[in-house]
Amino acid sequence: MDPVPCAEALLAAAEPVAGDEALAALLGAALAGGVEALEGLYRAMAADLWAFALWRGGDPEAASDAVQTVFCRIAGARGTKERIRSARAWLFTAVRRAVVDQARRRRRAEELDAQLLVASDDDPERRAEAAAVSRRLARLPPRLREAVYLRHFADLSFREIAAIAGVPTFTAASRYRRGIEKLRRELQGGAR
Amino acid sequence: MKPPADPFEGLRPPSPPPGLGARVLAATRLAPLRPEPWLDRLWLDRRLRFGWLTAATALLLLDWALSPPFSVTDSTMGTSSLTFAQLDAARPSGGGG
Structure with missing residues (x-):
């Protein structure tokens, strides 16, 4: 098996992503009631947020609900000032x-059967691989799965992931x- | 067979359903019209949050400051508060041990 880097090395390698200032400005404007800013924020972040909700909860419909809830909260903020370090x-x-x-609210654990990954191209072999990796991802505990998504796909620093997961x-x-x-x-x- | 170093090579998370944008943006237009639950203000408004936390802390401090230095519980007389000086005075004189 390949050696896995230790947590200290991963921490040292983690850098905050660029472009967060622009996103913070969009979020600030959206929280202040800007409709165009809200739409811009949706275009910039909805796909990442939806995929994260899918990875965390495992249900596409619930992921859509979660994204809607968050954007409604932003729209309903009525100009309340929040101190935001990372948008x-x-x-x-x-x-x-x-x-x-x-x-x-559902109060019951549901079997996660959603497709968490898709192939970047139309290669049938890659599609089969996406399904296989999805199945194995579904077996991971949600707290590990969310850390993998946030680091690997959302490219967040470990400090930000820590803040998100508390x-x-x-x-x-x-x-x-x-x-x-x-x-x-x-x-x-599985490959053996 | 050895798995790839990056298990996600050539893979990406799925995209949201196509109708989600219209649905979310339509819902956000209604959001500001919805009345804000007044109880939420206790948690969301920073000034109110600071206010009630300060009041609760002040009450706790006041309770601690005004509490008697020593209290004795007596099964027949209920709870009474006595200082050490009062207890010394109540002790029978000349009684040793």
């Missing part, structure tokens, strides 16, 4: 809360490492 982290946190609230930074890095490690192990087991 992306703020949005992912809001979506995560919406998904967790939905799951709490855990120390080291724990966020450790969750990512464990998630990737477990997935690799599962894939290795």
